[in-house]
Amino acid sequence: MIERMRTLAALWPRRLLASTLAVCLALSLPPRLHAQDRSRGVDHLPALGEAAVDELSPAAEQRLGDQIFQELLRVGVVHDDPETTDLMARQSERLLAASRQLGHSSEDRPFRFFLVKDATINAFAMPGGYIGIHTGLITASDREAEVMSVVAHEIGHVTQRHIASMFGQQRQGSAVMIAAAVLAALAARSSPDAAMGMLSLGQTVALREQLAFSRDAEREADRVGLQILAESGFDPRAMSSMFERLGQAGRLYDNNAPTYLRTHPLTTDRIADIQSRLQNEPGLGRMAGSENSLEFDWLRAKLAALADSRVDGLRNSRSRLLLQLKDPKFSSAQLQSATHFGLAWVSLQQRDFFAASDHRAQAQSKIRGQRTESLAQPLLDHLQLQILLASSETADQKKELDQLAIEMATRHPRSRAVVRLAIQARLAAGMNGDESAALARVAAQQWSNDPQVWALLARAESARGKRTAQHAALAEQYALAGATAAAIEQLTLARTAADADFVTLSRIDSRLTSLRAALRREQIERQQSGGRN
Template sequence: MHRTTSCLAVGALSLALALPATGQWIDNRSSGDYGLPSLTSSGSQAVSGEEVRLGRAWLRQFRARAPGWDDPIAQEYVESLVARLLPHSGLVGTTTVVTLVESRMLNAFAVPGGVIGVNAGLFAFADEEAALASVLAHELGHLSQRHHARGQARAEQTQIPAMAAMLAGMLIAAGGGGDAGIGVAMGSQAAFIQDQLAYSRRFEQEADRIGLQAMARAGYDPQAMVRMFRAMQRMASLQGGNPPEFLLTHPVTESRLSDAQDRASQLGIDSPRDPSLQYALVRARALLAIHSRDPRQAATRLAQGGAPEDARRYLAALIDAERGETDAALREIDALARAHPDLAMLPASAAEVAFEAGRYDDAIERSRRQLRLMPGHVPTSRLLGEALLQRDPDEAWRVLRDLSERRPEDPQVFTLLAEAAGRSDREAWGHLARAEQMQLTGRIDSAIRQLGVAKGVAEREGDTTAASRIEQRRKDFLGYRETLEKF
């Protein structure tokens, strides 16, 4: 993924690329219904199905340009935290998609249709799980109250341009542009923002109230939201009034903080959660991603946040692994895994360390052992598939095909699946997997060309099942492109 310096080129037309989830990968399974979506509403307000399609299209464009943080362990953690908050946020039945951004900027965002974005920098700033939960709960509050759709109700025709502006701002902010990114977003929809300013302040309070309630019901201290926002204010003050990216899009006023403080003090916590070691471990991974050039800074930052000793040991082991001290790293992580047998991320981390050191047989054995204890664990399943590519591509294909069915919005899974298909003499299916990876990352023209290659291979090999599937997806992809041209 490359950083972008000019995001205004991503206009409203890009957001018409409304792609559904990818198809099934059981060879003999017929394709599902991939009807071309409508991106306009006959009523005065966008419908939820339309929001989902727009949100997925937005995500694909974002992936094409933003620096992604590819960390299956952190991904699973954030998804589990969102799932914990979701039932208490008024979003039951909503399918969310989490995207992680490799940026040290303090930011998170929510996009209509259930897209949640989290920067690695948010972990660096939030030294407790409840702080991270407060930001996610606030974002889920925006989604549950359909603030974007409600804000567009008075000017429905501005919906796609407004989302394009939001995309531009988020891309520049993710790449380090900060104020410039938000300035672009605001400048390109100035009339809309001016018209809706008071309305958006009300939206922020609504999102706070929904978020506070969701936190309390999920077992988190709602006061953490107040502490988090005040800490952001202090950070902005220390930086000479230059606020974190999150505050640029979610301004915090004293009246808003007072309202949140009052409401938080009235909320009882349902089944309070104990401090999470898992959060501290994921935070260690985030800090290491941010400070990859100088891991000592990651260790210092983690210690300053008062992280548990076991989290510091875990980070030290990951640093040892990066230095090539694989045996020491594995001894330490194995010891932590024995001390905390309920944390699946520890044995998954050990398998990851073994794999990165080129110890593929060890990685396979460790992964299989963990999957016997916790079948379907996504980070371990992906690691197993990746390690099997070096030893048994046919088995890797089966593992990754199953994972792609469970993770139809995960581009990296399809990257690995394409490689497994190629190595196991499933060339046509490999090209198809590659095409799916391309469409998931916003490259629809390249995806269509890839399907053309896949079709030729399938016909040459006489693989009628693959040929049928490829033709169906080609029709779908052409439909997406036609829709794009209309906007």
């Protein structure tokens, strides 16, 4: 094992290995790692061939972030939930607009927000403006502004270039241990046993402490985050309440504190400093945006309801939500509707389609006539389509499914969740391959960085026998996941398909040129990395 770790360490620049570990630790590296199975990702870790400097350049930071994100996609860390992901992205865009207004960031600074299905209270920033949000952070927060306060804090780390500095400053003394920790973190995502034996508890804790943000960096991110939160219209006091809750959790759990505290040291001085700023800085103490959006309450209920997809977990969720309907704390129309929405999703997972439809109808009735009714419609329609897709068996039901899919895609052309499901439903109904492919092509133009959209387009093109288009779509899906060689292979197949025309061949040749250049860069980086020992 040690020799294998030394070999792996030689493949990556040592200081960047340490940085990658910080990302992996933020992804809830378990406090105790035991076992013998090796990660399925051992032979497929990203090549991070970038020279180590005191601070990564913006271009190097972006390339590194892209590589790490592609690896997280590949091992299944990124949670595919377009409804919640897009809500977080929309609300985070308010924060980014405020950050630009305040001069902390510019239009050319890219950000991308993604979900990690994990019950721990955590969020983390990666190189290149990638910000991950654990589902546990959303379900544990009473207020939407509390979630956004954590995101604002992470944006502060990015805009102040704390990520680039930390990634550039790691020293090379423990490269072998770091390589083992990276593997363990990735292994823990795919198999509970795969991370066993790689690190002791003491080594894990030591690395966490080494890679935690400094107190000065935390205070600076707090300051910037508070300003962004207030400027964006969210209640800035939510940062104080959220950090107080995290601090309380840390006292309760002792050494097993929430993951966020292990990479973001939270002291009483920091909390006091936040509260002092709220009291003394103009504009920070005002009440702003204190109400949760309907989408947040509904999607939080859905995430909580489906957190444990096992039979017992779904049964417990259903019991909890039924009791919640009688709880005075959840008596408002919005929270009652959210509870029914969660119950509908649990019932759907249990294949109780009648109950799912009934709770969906009750969720809709609770907000009928209110100003939030229009906001709920995409969520309700997506759920209705999911129920019909899961329950359709006869020819008549599939015809109804196809008609509903057409209606929903037309009604909500900007809802990624609805459009994706409409394509899937039309393919399942097997009615009109040409129309399904046309819808998928529009979706691929609108959401070109979504691998699932390209996968649906490939299915649609295959259903109508268009091999060139099928392989070209698969190539884009693989390219997004960082599988450049596989993408080139798919385009080569597309080029030799019998139905390729001159215009399509020209586009394929152009794309092949860019992908081959990218593959050469990857190979050069691997060679350069192997020479730095």
